[in-house]
Amino acid sequence: MKKIYFDNNATTPIDPEVFDAMMPYLKEEWGNPSSIHWAGRGARKAVEEGREAVCKLLNCTGLELIFTSSGSEGDNHAIKGIAYAKKDKGNHIITTKVEHPAVLNTCKALAKDGFETTYLDVDGDGLLNLDQLKSAITPKTILITVMYANNETGVVFPIKEIGEIAKGRGITFHTDAVQAAGKIPLDVQKLGVDLLTISGHKLYAPKGIAALFVKRGVRLVPLIHGGHHERNRRGGTENVAGIAAIGKAAAIAMRDMDKEAAHLASLRARLEKGLAERVPHIKINGHPEKRLPNTANVSFEFVEGESLLLNLDMKGVAASSGSACTSGSLEPSHVLLAMGLTHEMSHGSVRFSLGKMNTAEDIDYLLEIMPPIVERMRGMSPLYAGAK
Amino acid sequence: MKKIYFDNNATTPIDPEVFDAMMPYLKEEWGNPSSIHWAGRGARKAVEEGREAVCKLLNCTGLELIFTSSGSEGDNHAIKGIAYAKKDKGNHIITTKVEHPAVLNTCKALAKDGFETTYLDVDGDGLLNLDQLKSAITPKTILITVMYANNETGVVFPIKEIGEIAKGRGITFHTDAVQAAGKIPLDVQKLGVDLLTISGHKLYAPKGIAALFVKRGVRLVPLIHGGHHERNRRGGTENVAGIAAIGKAAAIAMRDMDKEAAHLASLRARLEKGLAERVPHIKINGHPEKRLPNTANVSFEFVEGESLLLNLDMKGVAASSGSACTSGSLEPSHVLLAMGLTHEMSHGSVRFSLGKMNTAEDIDYLLEIMPPIVERMRGMSPLYAGAK
Amino acid sequence: MYSEKVMDHFSNPRNVGEVDGPSGTGMVGNPACGDIMKLTIKVENDKITDVKFKTFGCGAAIATSSMVTELVKGKGLDEAEKISNNTVAEALDGLPPVKMHCSNLAADALHAAIEDYKKKNAAK
Amino acid sequence: MYSEKVMDHFSNPRNVGEVDGPSGTGMVGNPACGDIMKLTIKVENDKITDVKFKTFGCGAAIATSSMVTELVKGKGLDEAEKISNNTVAEALDGLPPVKMHCSNLAADALHAAIEDYKKKNAAK
Numbered sequence A, B: 001m002k003k004i005y006f007d008n009n010a011t012t013p014i015d016p017e018v019f020d021a022m023m024p025y026l027k028e029e030w031g032n033p034s035s036i037h038w039a040g041r042g043a044r045k046a047v048e049e050g051r052e053a054v055c056k057l058l059n060c061t062g063l064e065l066i067f068t069s070s071g072s073e074g075d076n077h078a079i080k081g082i083a084y085a086k087k088d089k090g091n092h093i094i095t096t097k098v099e100h101p102a103v104l105n106t107c108k109a110l111a112k113d114g115f116e117t118t119y120l121d122v123d124g125d126g127l128l129n130l131d132q133l134k135s136a137i138t139p140k141t142i143l144i145t146v147m148y149a150n151n152e153t154g155v156v157f158p159i160k161e162i163g164e165i166a167k168g169r170g171i172t173f174h175t176d177a178v179q180a181a182g183k184i185p186l187d188v189q190k191l192g193v194d195l196l197t198i199s200g201h202k203l204y205a206p207k208g209i210a211a212l213f214v215k216r217g218v219r220l221v222p223l224i225h226g227g228h229h230e231r232n233r234r235g236g237t238e239n240v241a242g243i244a245a246i247g248k249a250a251a252i253a254m255r256d257m258d259k260e261a262a263h264l265a266s267l268r269a270r271l272e273k274g275l276a277e278r279v280p281h282i283k284i285n286g287h288p289e290k291r292l293p294n295t296a297n298v299s300f301e302f303v304e305g306e307s308l309l310l311n312l313d314m315k316g317v318a319a320s321s322g323s324a325c326t327s328g329s330l331e332p333s334h335v336l337l338a339m340g341l342t343h344e345m346s347h348g349s350v351r352f353s354l355g356k357m358n359t360a361e362d363i364d365y366l367l368e369i370m371p372p373i374v375e376r377m378r379g380m381s382p383l384y385a386g387a388k
Numbered sequence C, D: 001m002y003s004e005k006v007m008d009h010f011s012n013p014r015n016v017g018e019v020d021g022p023s024g025t026g027m028v029g030n031p032a033c034g035d036i037m038k039l040t041i042k043v044e045n046d047k048i049t050d051v052k053f054k055t056f057g058c059g060a061a062i063a064t065s066s067m068v069t070e071l072v073k074g075k076g077l078d079e080a081e082k083i084s085n086n087t088v089a090e091a092l093d094g095l096p097p098v099k100m101h102c103s104n105l106a107a108d109a110l111h112a113a114i115e116d117y118k119k120k121n122a123a124k
């Protein structure tokens, strides 16, 4: 059966170049980078080269990068690390209602330690109101954490502007750039952020490796205490193969991003236009322009998302509904609800997130199979009058 | 040049069977285990099979196992997780002076939050005094964390006895079994522990994957908040390939442990006996019997460890001095100092930690090159009268 | 995630639609949960002679709806009333734990339809 | 970790031992740090005509000891006194940062030896 993967925001395939780059570290060069003997030297070199490559993508120095095991670890490290480091200065955090659970649940957990969080609204297009942000700031505000791009809708937030607001007031600024990495430019100097999270497995590298940028001079409490690794900022023997992989993935992203972004944008346009032409009663969620080039979030009125996904899966098409991370739960997407969608429309949403392996033929196949699926499911729906 | 690896406590090579087991998840099965479509199903299956295999090694149920990224993360998760979960009950922790930095530095960090830690002594053989442990317990003691086997000397602590002391008093008991796993039996039921840490890269699996056993009913605060992964106990997309790898490694450990332990013990005896016969003024550190079968920690009087390691490395032999994790520092081993060794003797220690690929020929090669190296270095030493 | 039986009922649902001139109608669930089921039954001589469903919901919701119609077709009302959500889940070889609460409403819809029929009948 | 020069001096250390009837002896370092250096010099006409070392310590400690003996052999005392630990590290193409403080004592040992020589000489 055909297999078409439209779930690249959940995780990406591993790029064959990345696979090749990590192999030596699973075969001959399995040493511990801390060892001074032959077995450690190759590993140490891989760690430093991987660091350099990721630093190039982010435009930062090696001293400013901490390798972590996941985007979630990076988000936790950044948010808890700053909160505890600055707790004498204040206890107020500002974030948004549409963050990933790694951010939202970390902020919630900090409430038990006396931290208070303001969750900013988004409008119907998924955009923030920077005036609301400004007026949320209090003398006790120590941290703003706002994602660069939303995983469900692809909506991109104005990180540079938020950074300027934060800087003027001495507030530390973190951005979760897990979905932005590799899709839109990610220059920490230009963005003006203090901390930034990325994750390998959204970037054609494997799961289990990620990185956190921490601007020179920004102090934070470690999340994982231990040995001298990562300059005493993150204990644990380095995931050498993973670091080689994310380094390669970063280098590829640097090299190919412009080309890939154009490719993705054109496929996405084909998909959205095609669906709108073929399927009535749909809504494309998120601001039409201020979005990642690869993400299409579509609500199909009168039907429920999971049932669409199962139908798509039966035809070999992988997509998702809500974020993959919360697909184990039954709650409708908190992101779409925050954008003002009804429960029905939120439940009826499907996310198509494209990747660099996708082709125009993939889109055309989807456009062929989607209308009858939607029609069939609507025919079963008690909410759909048109079918009677 | 010959390459002989005697640094298996720092990290192990990846077993070819383990390599093969993880490959599918870096090639075709790169899906996100949370996804409900085809790409997620194979990944989900791998996670569940990996979990089962590790559970078999530990003799626990799947609900009791959390996959983590490193032994250090496991130790941090266990110790901070229990400390914060039980902080209303008390603020006192008991550990030993010879733990890994992942434990020691976590306890130190907790001091800033009002937790107090008692660090138990060891004697000249590296053993604990359980009476000291008993009398260290106060009504405020919430956690005992004592390693199963020491990474530098291989000394094994009486976990079962400590577990009985803890249980009688309602104190949670964690053991860092990173070095024990695969070398000595590890049955959490028989050991009577509440939490237990293992790490893949000490068990012929790759770096970046590890696991924490948490006994049913033991509540702890997550270290990494996020999505619903690992039953809401550890956010972050699962390291699927890593989990497949540690699962395979656990299955191999189950299958081969008895045979391997005998093999290691006989090689280690050959090494220690051979060195004692050929090199004067040496001391083998740690209790002669209560040790892992693979670890030989030897102090060479009058010379410094690093200079021995460099000489060994020039002959293709990889060993370490102190723990690999602290080799970036200049401090003599805290473990050997705690055992009462002088600074010179601590500085003069070399750890040979054997692995399943080692052979009698490897040992004989070491026995051949070691005496002239020590002699040469002693000839340069101002502390060595014999050479004058 | 789902058993083969669930997938069978999901992809080939039995008795979709609404019976003509239903003797009773049951509608349960709500949009917040993401599951709404509408069951219509035809009752003759205290027997369910026809039954159809319409469902807005996930795979489990559709499969349980389909299954319940198979289970009750031709059954007497007494027997039909004994069918529980668990009966339905078991007939499908089980459901994922996360789906047991929200999406397993088909028997509720059936009971609502029977009650509706009884109310209408009592009124006659 | 170490430069080639360091490894060269470590594996082929120059001037190991103690000079016969030394004009001055310098001993620096302590066991806690893991580095102890003993430097003996022969001085004739304010020139260092011979110099030898004995060192207990890591690779850096041995290489710096060896290097300092090369640097001062045949030099006048004035010139020798100007040699700093940094001079030695530079002559070795640098040392790992972690080694700069503890293990880079060779010039200190040299200065201690010169001082010892001067003290002895003044006493004469």
Ligand SMILES: Cc1ncc(COP(=O)(O)O)c(C=O)c1O
Pocket: A235, A236, A237, B009, B010, B069, B070, B071, B072, B073, B075, B100, B102, B147, B149, B150, B151, B176, B178, B179, B199, B200, B201, B210, B325
């Ligand atoms: C006893 C012990 N605990 C914990 C660790 C940390 O394990 P990891 O490197 O996987 O974080 C090690 C390894 O260095 C160890 O030997």
Ligand SMILES: Cc1ncc(COP(=O)(O)O)c(C=O)c1O
Pocket: A009, A010, A069, A070, A071, A072, A073, A075, A100, A102, A147, A149, A150, A151, A176, A178, A179, A199, A200, A201, A210, A325, B235, B236, B237
């Ligand atoms: C925006 C965002 N942040 C954080 C994460 C968490 O990343 P990871 O799965 O690497 O923990 C994800 C991925 O699910 C994401 O999309």
